[in-house]
Amino acid sequence: MRQHVRLPLMAFAAVLTVALVPVWVCAAESAASPKPAEILVYPPDVQLTTARDRQSLIVQARYTDGITRDVTTDAKFTLVDSKLARFDKQTLYPVADGSTKVDIEYAGLKVTLPVSVKSAKVTPAISFKLDVMPVFMKSGCNMGSCHGSARGKDGFRLSLFGFDPDGDYQRLTRELSGRRINLAIPEESLLIQKALGAVPHTGGKRFEAGCEMYQTLMTWLKAGAVPDPGEVPKVVALEIYPKGAVLDGKGATQRLSVRAKYADGTDRDVTTLAYYMTNNDVSAAVAQEGVVTAGARGEAFIMARFSTYTVGSQFIVLPKGLKFEFPKVIENNYIDTHVNAKLKKLRIQPSPVCGDEEFLRRVTVDVTGTLPTVDEYNRFMKDASPDKRKKVVDDLLTRKEFVEIWLMKWAELLQIRTNQNISTKSMLSYYTWLQNKIASNVPMDVMVQELLGSQGGTFANPATNYYQNETDTLKTAENVAQVFMGMRIQCSQCHNHPFDRWTMDDYYGFAAFFSQIGRKPSEDPRELIVFNSGGGDVRHPVGGRVMQPKFLGGEVPDVAGKDRRDILAKWLASPKNPYFAKNLANIVWAHFFGRGIIQEVDDVRVSNPAVNAELLDELGTKFTEYHYDFKRLVKDICASRTYQLSTEVNPTNVDDHRNFAHAELRRMRAEVMLDCISQATDTKNKFPGLPLGARAVQVADGNTSTYFLTTFGRATRGTACSCEVRVEPNLSQALHLLNGDSSNSKIHEGKVVRRRLEEKKSPESILEELYVRCLCRRPTAREKGALTALLAENSNKRQVLEDTFWALLNSREFLFNH
């Protein structure tokens, strides 16, 4: 551990106290609290290296009902060998070299941690990179809105979140030399004066004179503001403690402890240097001192950022003394187990299972993008077998429409569309290639490996179209990361990712896999030949060094003499890549729930954690076990009770839209909606390049669209972003459905009502059929009564029925999958 703090005098006084009485208790334990089930002490071990080091400990009590409480100040700390270290305010400071143990006791429970002290008499010099740079981060100096901005602020620039410490050193000391730092009178350095707010500073006061950050800067300046001699150890891991907490009622607090691990094996308590963030400060606010305070009921992810690392811890806040009982429910499979576990933590009751009609419509729309036909409806409703839901899923999965839905989704991910570079022929062969893969149920890993490693002409081997669509090395790397790993690494192109672990090194290391793609024209000007050129590098923009290909979050493989893409493809679409299976599973999940376990599905980052990490992990594991056959994953999902929950809410889950405690209303995507309207009205559409009657989901080219599809937010496939598909309602959608030719003219065109009337069917039966066609249910008694009355009093039955049809198509019940 390394910690660079000036010891206050009081701490010294504490040494004396501790030396005399090795054991001391901070405060008497409150008698009212019940005995906890266990106590957790963080971090799990203490390593003190150098005299400036220290380690804060936190003690968390966990009660049988899952509630946790911060009992650090009430716990009793006993150092086995009190000569090696000393305590001050639950923090251990080194005294002499050696190894010992510390016992922590609370309410009769005891935990023992190992303590090791090294170089206790050595006080290292303040390092610019290790000690000064964190001050800029912690005090917010190098934020994007401040000096971290590309052009700096008020004449002074720092690299955003400190991605360029050498540059920062230069700018601070050698730019406008003599202005920012004053070695003769360090306290009069503008750096200090501004930070203290002693002179006007747009950023105001950043810290107090005499505080730890102030001391760090001053010590560094007093020593001559020297640069670091040589390389300094890099942070290799960051740990945040506690790992999670369930806080009981507003105002409950939990302190945090953050520890950084360095490449040289040392660690350091960076609790005071980490920058804290919360993704929900209504539920859990975090102070920059590292204390979380509970607010309204809810869930929050508390993050700590230090160096290039961001780590998080999950906090749940419950109303004080909440009485809660989880209903007894049958768990169909592992999905339900994980979802319910989370709901139990949150004290949320799931909704009941939905009815058969709802299920049939939901699953048919989700799996095939079509509405259940009247026959299907009748068959399903008549079926009395207990596993009829499973049967219908099995049945749906065999349908070609299922393939088409996923073909469409993959076409979006692979951005299949014509453009200036890609001819229709190329596009179509690319689409056909994808269609073959999906239709023949080629495992996803095989398909992705084939895609990423593809070589040859874009006609001969259509998969190479992936590299014609995007020819920029960096953008290709970004797309691959976003589509196959769900990561948006774009930020790291110019600076270390502010909310994730990715650094510029990671970015350019990953991009290096795509630096040797050769492209040359073929005889046919429309065709491009993609090959491994075997040469070309990516250089780091700061310093210009050549980057070795490095897997994102993985190792540096040996690429000498090999096709870099091959190596990447083999790693990427394999269990070695921790993100691949989970990412695809999450994409599948999001399709069926309208929301990913990580939302957005292509925005996986530390600061956007999975709402149910255990669930996502297991889905990923299963997906791997299924050999990347996502049909089986779909089966699991559709079979789960979670998928089959009703949209009806209860008081505990009414506000929850993240944890799958009830089904969500989901507007159908543009293509599916158009197909469903056409299916309900018995009409056919004509799309360019496709025969009359083709379905919208079959449109191969992202560049092809119709007014309807554009209005309802069909993906143009211009980018790989999941945000391309838009399902947010807007006014033109509503007006189009009400007045446009999609509903009214299709009703006339399809002649459904007219034909039924010609077939001499009774208006009541036609009415019923319309309901089943559109909504997959029979009209309610009230609906039936009102409409029958209308029919009775109006001689133009067709008019009434067609108006009803129109009304049904415009109803929210039709437009939404529910």
Added chain:
Amino acid sequence: MSVRSCCKWASAVSALVLCVLAPSRALPEDNKSTTAKGPKVTYEDNVKPIFREKCFACHNTEKKTAGLDLTNYAGAMAGGGSGPVINPGSAGDSYLFSLVSHQSEPHMPPKSDKLPADMLATISKWIDGGALETSGSKAAVSKKPKVDLALKGAPVGRPAGSPPMPEHLSLEPVIRTTRATASRTVAVNPWSPLAALAGQKQVLLYNTKTLELVGVLPFPEGVPQVLKFSQNGLLLLAGGGRGAASGRVVVWNVKTGERIFEVGEELDTVLGADISADQSLIALGGPSKMVRVYSTADGSLKSTMKKHTDWVTAVAFSPDGVLLATADRNGGVVIWEAQTGREYAVLAGHATAVTALSWRIDSNLLATGSEDTTIKLWEPENGTQVKTWGAHGGGVTSIGFTRDGRLVSCGRDGVAKLWDQNGSAKQTFSGFADLPLCVAYCDETNRLVAGDWTGAIRVFNGPDAKQLGLLDADPPTLVERLDSAQKSLTTRESEHVQLAERLKSAKVESTKRHAELEAAGKELAAAEANWNTASATAAKDKATAEAIAAEINATPARITALEGAIPPLKIAAEKSAQALAKITGDKDLSAAAAIVKAQVAQKTKELDDVKRRLPELKKKVEKARATQSGSEKHLAGLKPGLESLRKRAMDPAIPAQAAFDASVQPLAQAQHNVARWSEEIAFRDKAVLVAAAQAKAAQLAEAVQAAQAAYDTARADVTKLEQSVAAAVKESEVATAGVKKAQDFVVQLGAEQQAAGRHAAIIDALVPALGEALAKAEEAARRGPGEADVAGQVNELKQLIAKKTTESELLKKSAAEKPKAIETARSQVAVAEKKAAESKSAIDAAKKKVLEAQAGLKPFEERIAAAKAKAGEGTKILEAAKKNLEAAAPHRAA
């Protein structure tokens, strides 16, 4: 230039006084005597400094955030976009106060702690007290400089008189830090070997010839960022301040060290500044992006130039005073008309920050140096670039023209360079510890002065680039210097003592050895004689050997010659013999044959002789050589003995004496140093005493004034009282007159009464007579009726009687009334008399008061006298201290 002539002491004192008094200048009110109500809190004195520190950054004339400008009173009172912010008389109702006291949002200053309580109290007091601009008793601070700086026209060439050097300035640094820091500026006087360096809160003057510190000028404003000597070298300008807080430009008299001008109200430090050659203008610029030109005549702002898009980094007047060049951090260079402030030319070309500007002395060429690595030369007339070259990799940090038109520069490649005007480097100066930041060339000594990032200032010899020494930007204090001098003296002294000891013992030794020496001397003489003989023999032997050797050397040639001559002779002899045989009897022929034959015989013999002698000669030479080497050996054997004898013969006292003699000079130097620094300290202390005496004298003079003022007040009271006495006297006189008048009235009334009585009596006596006359007349009328005139007479008589009767009655009545009137008049007399009496006593009282007051004046007079006496003493002390200081002025080496 009409600089106030100053005595020697003035310089040091002013420097010290400024140093001592500097902090109090910020709040001039502190020293003011206070009235009973407490000091007036005013905008100029109390509130503006607070606003400057906390508010000006946003609420200034340029930025005017929220429409509010607090940098002047009018702006503060006018308020901002939301209306007036100050409600005079009520701080509680003032928007400004509610924001700064954090009573309402947005809290001011933004993102900062609340202002300290004392500042808030001052603002509150100021508003509650009616938000005064200045205290009524005090005129606004005059910005007029102490002297008229402006010259008649710009000087060209070397100024008359001695080179401008500081005469006697204190060498005590204002501040001593543990290390120096980056030095952004250095200036060299154009006409004297004098360099100015920027220290912390001070400017340091060094002699470039001796590299000695020659003066310290306090700059409590902060860190100087720019230093410039005026064209004539008599003034030194420093611009600087505290980053993001304040910026100011100060001008000193180089000779006296007197601070003669201050200008600038910048909100950040000044980065570039210059004084025009005629000294009428001072231009400055900095992070405000504005260039401001001030007049030195009255300190007024003459022009403000808003053109630069980034911080103004350099400002330079052309030596002829016509143009002003300014540069910024974004690569912009602009030339202005100095007098009008009008834009003259924009010099576009630099890609990034321009760091330095320099005019050639003829004003026809401007050089600019930039972080873009280039130096560019511009022709100012049309603003065209005439030359550009990459000067320093990484960027140019400083440039300067020499008097002869060459250029010096330094940059991020870690060296300083001397260039000719074509941009070819003539000399490179290296050896900097870190980034060189500033450079200047001393034309008087041909030396280059350059400072680097660590604050080390190096002096190089221009012609050969050799480093000559360092100037300390953080010089030691006098006490430190004295300490080190004393330490050095102690060392020297002990060394000296040791050497003296050694000399002494050497001398003893010398005496002791004297006899020995004599013997040795003899021995030496013998040895030397020996040596001489031996060497003579050796020489002789050598000569012999050489002669023989020469002979030997010559022999083979002779043999060859003879051997060559004999065969033809033999042939000739044979031929002559044959001829003789044929022609026998020819005498001539036989004679010739005989000659030839004889010759042959002779030559042959000669050859034989030579051949025979050669081995002998060789033997001889060997022998001679052996003799020679023997003598040489002998010589060599003698040499060491001789040397040792020589050594022994040499007096051991001599080296000791030499060492001793050599130590005298350093010792004297050390003694001199100690004396020198003691003297400097004494000088400094005396200067401090003078400063104190001056302050004391000023205080005493103030006391005199105060006493005088008190006396004047008292005197005014006395005058007032005297006036009231006069008034009382006048009143009394009036009262006395009133008494008399009343008495007269009483008498008059009595007289009138009597007269009336008398008159009534007369009338009363007359009326019967008239009655008789009437009776007679009536009778007559009766008797003679119709007699008109009688009847008339009767009537007349009747009327007369009636009239007289009435008259008598009236008179009687009047007489009867008089006593009452008299009584009234008498009481009036009494009143008047009382009044008169009273006024008389009032006079007495007033007179008494006057006397008392007059008596009361005495203490005041005494106080004045005492204060004056004290002030006199103070002045005497001051004079004495000054004399003392003058006497103590150290004699520094030139």
